[in-house]
Amino acid sequence: MFQYNFMQNAFMIAILISILCPLIGMFLVLKRYSMMGDTLAHASLAGVAVGLMSHVNPILGAFLLTSFFGVVIERLRRHFKNYAELILVVILSLSVGIAITLISSGAVHANVDSFLFGSILTVTSQDFYLVSALSLISLFIISQLYHSLMFMIFDEEGALIAGINVKWINYVFSILVAATISISIQIVGILVISSLIALPIATALQLQRGFKPTLLYGILFSFIDIVSGIFLSYWINAAPGGVIALVSVFLLLGVLTFQKIVCHAGPILKLAK
Amino acid sequence: MLQIKNLSFSYGNTPYILNNLNFELSDGKYISILGENGSGKSTLIKLILGLLTPTKGTIQNTFQQTAYVSQRFESLNKQFPITVKEVLTCYQKARHLPGSNLIAESLALVNMQEYADALIGTLSGGQFQKIFIARAVMGNPDLLVLDEPSNGIDIKSQNEIYQLIRSLNREKHITVICVEHNLKAAIRNSHLLYHMSNGIGHMCNPKNYIKEYLMENTGVEEYVSI
Numbered sequence: 001m002f003q004y005n006f007m008q009n010a011f012m013i014a015i016l017i018s019i020l021c022p023l024i025g026m027f028l029v030l031k032r033y034s035m036m037g038d039t040l041a042h043a044s045l046a047g048v049a050v051g052l053m054s055h056v057n058p059i060l061g062a063f064l065l066t067s068f069f070g071v072v073i074e075r076l077r078r079h080f081k082n083y084a085e086l087i088l089v090v091i092l093s094l095s096v097g098i099a100i101t102l103i104s105s106g107a108v109h110a111n112v113d114s115f116l117f118g119s120i121l122t123v124t125s126q127d128f129y130l131v132s133a134l135s136l137i138s139l140f141i142i143s144q145l146y147h148s149l150m151f152m153i154f155d156e157e158g159a160l161i162a163g164i165n166v167k168w169i170n171y172v173f174s175i176l177v178a179a180t181i182s183i184s185i186q187i188v189g190i191l192v193i194s195s196l197i198a199l200p201i202a203t204a205l206q207l208q209r210g211f212k213p214t215l216l217y218g219i220l221f222s223f224i225d226i227v228s229g230i231f232l233s234y235w236i237n238a239a240p241g242g243v244i245a246l247v248s249v250f251l252l253l254g255v256l257t258f259q260k261i262v263c264h265a266g267p268i269l270k271l272a273k
Numbered sequence: 274m275l276q277i278k279n280l281s282f283s284y285g286n287t288p289y290i291l292n293n294l295n296f297e298l299s300d301g302k303y304i305s306i307l308g309e310n311g312s313g314k315s316t317l318i319k320l321i322l323g324l325l326t327p328t329k330g331t332i333q334n335t336f337q338q339t340a341y342v343s344q345r346f347e348s349l350n351k352q353f354p355i356t357v358k359e360v361l362t363c364y365q366k367a368r369h370l371p372g373s374n375l376i377a378e379s380l381a382l383v384n385m386q387e388y389a390d391a392l393i394g395t396l397s398g399g400q401f402q403k404i405f406i407a408r409a410v411m412g413n414p415d416l417l418v419l420d421e422p423s424n425g426i427d428i429k430s431q432n433e434i435y436q437l438i439r440s441l442n443r444e445k446h447i448t449v450i451c452v453e454h455n456l457k458a459a460i461r462n463s464h465l466l467y468h469m470s471n472g473i474g475h476m477c478n479p480k481n482y483i484k485e486y487l488m489e490n491t492g493v494e495e496y497v498s499i
Binding site for chain 1: 367
């Protein structure tokens with residue numbers, strides 16, 4: 001299957017996504033803000049529609065509009081501290097409204113199904129370069145902000161008093177979430193991107209390790225989810241998004257079962273010794 | 274030095290939570306802020322830390338570096354995947370604090386070297402508080418602010434924590450502001466007591482606090498036994 005150029009591109013993008021999604025997901029899940037991923041994924045559909053309508057690369061369109069909505073969410077979150085989830089509903093409604101209106105009115109002369117469900121057939125070389133550039137920039141920024149982000153999500157008040165620019169970092173993080181979603185939508189699909197952000201980390205959290213090991217396990221699980229999802233989708237001729245989501249859930253269930261067995265078997269084995 | 278002059282605070286158009294507070298805290302002192310729930314202690318702390326802006330009056334803070342130990346144990350997510358070492362590492366790296374041995378030194382200060390790889394959720398309240406004090410003093414602060422450091426902690430750990438805070442104050446000359454419910458610890462350790470009631474403050478001498486202030490204002494004889 002690797003004799004095809006699109007498959008090589010898809011596989012390379014998959015590797016980048018498998019690193020970026022859990023990296024962003026770790027901070028979102030621990031901030032208890034996983035739904036932001038879902039909201040921005042829907043916002044990216046509006047970006048794709050605007051991009052296709054204005055003959056701009058849809059991934060770039062998705063990145064610009066999703067970044068804008070990400071910054072708006074962060075701004076409103078500070079203003080309506082006790083109603084953060086309500087802001088997500090407002091942005092989700094607005095962006096889905098824009099997307100459906102543009103697509104259903106015929107203003108967009110293209111099929112958006114590949115962005116909804118994910119597709120490995122439509123990955124062009126131009127997409128590959130754009131996704132690679134966005135990924136590398138995102139990875140560089142996260143590596144620079146890694147410890148500050150870790151400090152902030154563990155103890156935001158403490159970080160503020162210690163002189164960390166919490167406000168600025170939260171805005172940058174919103175744009176990083178937007179970039180990750182834009183990078184991932186073509187392979188994974190808008191409908192399941194949020195699961196890929198949250199599920200590998202949810203799986204890794206079951207292992208009850210420290211921050212760094214949890215993150216590394218998250219990346220490993222994400223890699224298994226995406227790569228096996230792409231291979232399976234190729235063989236059964238299905239959209240990769242759905243297969244990746246199914247693999248993610250099964251892997252989570254597998255790890256949960258394994259942990260239960262270890263918890264129960266541990267004391268029995270000790271007694272037997 | 275910390276100088277508070279005519280400080281008043283209210284949230285929006287609500288009545289004043291703090292009403293015309295005045296006090297001065299010179300370098301190297303240990304002050305405990307006492308008072309009932311809702312008396313305005315936490316609001317005063319937030320103002321000192323710069324998290325809130327005074328409605329009236331001024332706070333002049335000439336300390337170079339302020340560290341804060343919040344009352345976090347109760348609200349901590351026990352499932353949070355972070356080890357003791359990672360808590361200290363992210364603080365050091367995020368604040369660009371120099372020192373390759375800083376984490377080991379900080380753990381040694383609170384006598385918790387063997388807990389470096391323990392998950393934070395597995396620690397007891399006393400151990401957790403010690404780690405947060407170790408983290409707070411990593412950057413050599415000259416002002417340490419603590420919010421009820423003995424809350425929910427057993428007696429043995431309380432004694433260890435107060436001994437630690439006292440040694441930071443007396444030996445390392447770190448000025449301490451401590452919000453307290455533990456009257457015994459406040460009287461034993463502090464140079465000054467600041468009693469708050471309904472947003473109004475009153476500075477007292479720890480030695481005469483019970484006789485001069487509490488008994489006169491409340492008439493409760495049982496304080497004499499402390």
